[in-house]
Amino acid sequence: MGRSPCCDKVGLKKGPWTPEEDQKLLAYIEKHGHGSWRALPNKAGLQRCGKSCRLRWTNYLRPDIKRGKFTMQEEQTIIQLHALLGNRWSAIATHLPKRTDNEIKNYWNTHLKKSLAKMGIDPITHKQRSDTISSVHGRSKNAANLNHMAQWESARLEAEARLARESNLRRAAPPSPTASSFTMKHQPPLPPPVTMPPAASPCLDVLSAWHGVWPKPATSNSHGKAYTIDLESPSSTLSFSDMGIAESNHREEPPWRCPKKSEFSTDTVTPFISAEASSWLSESSGGDFPAGFTGMLLDKAGQQNSTEECENSNNGEVRSCVDVEEGEGEDDENKNYWNSILNLVNSSSPPNSPPPLF
DNA sequence: AACGATAGCAACCGCGGCGCC
DNA sequence: TGGCGCCGCGGTTGCTATCGT
Numbered sequence: 194m195g196r197s198p199c200c201d202k203v204g205l206k207k208g209p210w211t212p213e214e215d216q217k218l219l220a221y222i223e224k225h226g227h228g229s230w231r232a233l234p235n236k237a238g239l240q241r242c243g244k245s246c247r248l249r250w251t252n253y254l255r256p257d258i259k260r261g262k263f264t265m266q267e268e269q270t271i272i273q274l275h276a277l278l279g280n281r282w283s284a285i286a287t288h289l290p291k292r293t294d295n296e297i298k299n300y301w302n303t304h305l306k307k308s309l310a311k312m313g314i315d316p317i318t319h320k321q322r323s324d325t326i327s328s329v330h331g332r333s334k335n336a337a338n339l340n341h342m343a344q345w346e347s348a349r350l351e352a353e354a355r356l357a358r359e360s361n362l363r364r365a366a367p368p369s370p371t372a373s374s375f376t377m378k379h380q381p382p383l384p385p386p387v388t389m390p391p392a393a394s395p396c397l398d399v400l401s402a403w404h405g406v407w408p409k410p411a412t413s414n415s416h417g418k419a420y421t422i423d424l425e426s427p428s429s430t431l432s433f434s435d436m437g438i439a440e441s442n443h444r445e446e447p448p449w450r451c452p453k454k455s456e457f458s459t460d461t462v463t464p465f466i467s468a469e470a471s472s473w474l475s476e477s478s479g480g481d482f483p484a485g486f487t488g489m490l491l492d493k494a495g496q497q498n499s500t501e502e503c504e505n506s507n508n509g510e511v512r513s514c515v516d517v518e519e520g521e522g523e524d525d526e527n528k529n530y531w532n533s534i535l536n537l538v539n540s541s542s543p544p545n546s547p548p549p550l551f
Numbered sequence: 552a553a554c555g556a557t558a559g560c561a562a563c564c565g566c567g568g569c570g571c572c
Numbered sequence: 573t574g575g576c577g578c579c580g581c582g583g584t585t586g587c588t589a590t591c592g593t
Contacts, residue, residue, distance in 0.1 A: 554593090555592090557589100557591075557592090558589085559587105559588085559590095560586100560587090561586095561587085561588100562584100563584080563586090564582105564583085564584075565584100566583105567581085568579090568581100569578090571575105571576085571577085571578100572576085572577105
């Protein structure tokens with residue numbers, strides 16, 4: 194190292210930003226882009242170091258930042274991702290559009306960590322503390338559902354990683370041994386596979402406890418999305434082994450149960466699935482449906498949006514916007530990608546599974 | 552009303568990764 | 573290949589607002 198911090202320069206301002214400084218920074222970036230952060234302060238007429246400018250921009254001034262209270266879904270996503278990823282706030286932030294890593298980190302430290310602690314859950318390991326285990330009778334049903342979710346999410350993540358590997362093999366030039374070179378249309382490169390912290394799978398305990406505290410939303414849409422991670426995120430490259438969930442455990446789970454009708458909006462889901470699957474869904478009633486799968490369907494249904502809508506809903510960054518109905522041209526790759534994932538998920542489903550989805 | 556305690560959050564600090572020379 | 577500089581990340585600090593007494 195041996196490099197002195199950029200803010201050591203005499204005369205550079207520190208501390209809270211004034212509205213005037215904000216305005217200068219905003220105006221400059223809107224006009225020229227940030228370019229080199231190091232050079233920006235001089236060009237923008239700011240008595241700040243580049244680092245301070247970058248921080249102010251990324252954490253506060255950026256126009257695509259969503260401020261204000263975190264929703265219950267966001268909280269659940271943070272908890273789940275924290276259980277999977279640990280304190281990797283930037284990785285977690287990629288799953289929460291319009292939230293900054295700093296904001297998520299602060300929210301975790303000031304709210305979620307304390308809430309979990311109050312519920313008798315260790316916020317580091319995400320495990321129920323031994324002295325409170327006796328107080329969580331009746332969790333088994335939720336835990337079973339969440340195990341379903343874990344299966345689906347695990348299968349999806351493994352499929353994603355596998356497809357990434359296959360894609361790399363297909364695209365021999367330039368060769369790459371990792372998933373990081375697998376890119377979908379308009380998508381940034383996938384990061385390398387995540388090395389899981391020891392506390393990988395216990396997130397299920399956390400979420401089941403969390404659901405004991407928070408009532409489920411009344412509407413079908415919000416219900417269905419309750420556990421959903423951003424399924425299209427390029428950061429999702431976890432594998433079974435990464436998640437600490439043994440593949441052999443799959444068959445030990447109870448058979449599928451039919452979805453509650455309220456969990457689906459038939460209108461939004463059925464256009465994307467086979468007639469058999471649609472019929473199966475419409476005839477089903479009672480019981481629970483794996484939440485991860487529900488989220489998958491709903492996410493897929495959500496992709497009915499136009500590309501423009503996808504852009505707008507994702508910080509201006511296009512991810513996989515699948516046009517299932519047309520399935521032509523450049524969207525083919527995304528469609529095939531998704532179908533491959535879901536086919537793999539179907540092929541690994543427990544007994545009494547629904548008909549093929551697509 | 553005054554004061555201390557606590558919560559919330561913006562900003563800073565230091566380190567490590569990475570690219571360039 | 574090693575040094576340097578830039579950038580991003582995670583941990584921490586410190587200021588401000590709010591709450592409780």
